[in-house]
Amino acid sequence: xxxxxxxxxxxxxxxxxxxxxxxxxxxxxxxxxxxxxxxxxxxxxxxxxxxxxxxxxxxxxxxxxxxxxxxxxxxxxxxxxxxxxxxxxxxxxxxxxxxxxxxxxxxxxxxxxxxxxxxxxxxxxxxxxxxxxxxxxxxxxxxxxxxxxxxxxxxxxxxxxxxxxxxxxxxxxxxxxxxxxxxxxxxxxxxxxxxxxxxxxxxxxxxxxxxxxxxxxxxxxxxxxxx
Amino acid sequence: xxxxxxxxxxxxxxxxxxxxxxxxxxxxxxxxxxxxxxxxxxxxxxxxxxxxxxxxxxxxxxxxxxxxxxxxxxxxxxxxxxxxxxxxxxxxxxxxxxxxxxxxxxxxxxxxxxxxxxxxxxxxxxxxxxxxxxxxxxxxxxxxxxxxxxxxxxxxxxxxxxxxxxxxxxxxxxxxxxxxxxxxxxxxxxxxxxxxxxxxxxxxxxxxxx
Numbered sequence: 001x002x003x004x005x006x007x008x009x010x011x012x013x014x015x016x017x018x019x020x021x022x023x024x025x026x027x028x029x030x031x032x033x034x035x036x037x038x039x040x041x042x043x044x045x046x047x048x049x050x051x052x053x054x055x056x057x058x059x060x061x062x063x064x065x066x067x068x069x070x071x072x073x074x075x076x077x078x079x080x081x082x083x084x085x086x087x088x089x090x091x092x093x094x095x096x097x098x099x100x101x102x103x104x105x106x107x108x109x110x111x112x113x114x115x116x117x118x119x120x121x122x123x124x125x126x127x128x129x130x131x132x133x134x135x136x137x138x139x140x141x142x143x144x145x146x147x148x149x150x151x152x153x154x155x156x157x158x159x160x161x162x163x164x165x166x167x168x169x170x171x172x173x174x175x176x177x178x179x180x181x182x183x184x185x186x187x188x189x190x191x192x193x194x195x196x197x198x199x200x201x202x203x204x205x206x207x208x209x210x211x212x213x214x215x216x217x218x219x220x221x222x223x224x225x226x227x
Numbered sequence: 228x229x230x231x232x233x234x235x236x237x238x239x240x241x242x243x244x245x246x247x248x249x250x251x252x253x254x255x256x257x258x259x260x261x262x263x264x265x266x267x268x269x270x271x272x273x274x275x276x277x278x279x280x281x282x283x284x285x286x287x288x289x290x291x292x293x294x295x296x297x298x299x300x301x302x303x304x305x306x307x308x309x310x311x312x313x314x315x316x317x318x319x320x321x322x323x324x325x326x327x328x329x330x331x332x333x334x335x336x337x338x339x340x341x342x343x344x345x346x347x348x349x350x351x352x353x354x355x356x357x358x359x360x361x362x363x364x365x366x367x368x369x370x371x372x373x374x375x376x377x378x379x380x381x382x383x384x385x386x387x388x389x390x391x392x393x394x395x396x397x398x399x400x401x402x403x404x405x406x407x408x409x410x411x412x413x414x415x416x417x418x419x420x421x422x423x424x425x426x427x428x429x430x431x432x433x434x435x436x437x
Contacts, residue, residue: 026330026366027303036326037326038326038370039323039325039369041321043320044321046320195371196370219322219324
């Protein structure tokens, strides 16, 4: 074949080599469990001195965050773990030295209010495989997969439609003294967020919620209450 | 890993062809396996030793001791951990934790000079210096989230090594090399840094006419 003449063959090999090489290699990708996909983030106002706070109050329910145009009847977020979540959030604050006020007095409010909320997101996409059934993901690159999520490698170069649901648990600590009435802004001093893949195992979810809420407090040593 | 092996084989095929075509030149082609370790601020991002590295280099001798070089390489760094990362924003600070994996794919494409001591077809120590660009793909995965940035960076690479005759116009190559790509562009981290790493190279070299 004429294109195998020395010069062209070398050019072909070089171009093929360069194109394969430039698309990179990620050797540690894959093989992750659902727990590995959990992320805990905490954000706080560095100008706040938490040692000035000693008491907190909490509503006895978890707020479900829905899209603005959603029908409340379409709320499919499970309430199976509300009691566990509220208990763990309260326990964490107690462990940091805060005293819970069970019946807050509007004339003498607690130092902080803890609000707990949950949101969920549905994800869907399509992944097509090239004929050599190898490394590439086309059009949609979920960065991590738990067990049971991996589609097959059809040699004919077919594709797979995937969908999954993620959830985020938010804990907001609000100082009622820092509210701004004209802008209707409340003074959030600290936010903890736990994000992960929603799964069907109750035991697994309960463990992950325990671990995640505890991690929120562990990475927030500045949150310790005043004595 | 399959892709890495395939690429190494392609490199060898390409340069065997090159050797036949350039029989009239006085040159040297080398193919090396590189083990690398990040240094400086790059080591704060990815600290584990990279066992995935390859480089192909062509040397054209202008004189008996001095050669012009052109090289292309690929080095893969990756590290997984559960570190907590501190964040800083305009009006807030924070932390984020979770299972994370950091990747750097580095593709240095450089040209330069080498200076060889000794005589042709004998044991020859050498020093070299190359400059060009290093195409860097930096990626950070945490949980369900992935950040990736890629860019061309100006780069230099000094090298010191030795070639040892191994018969049939071929040589064993052992060398140490330092790659330095200067920071520019966007990063997945809040702080930018130069991509710097040291490598131990072991491989083979052969003359045209093999």
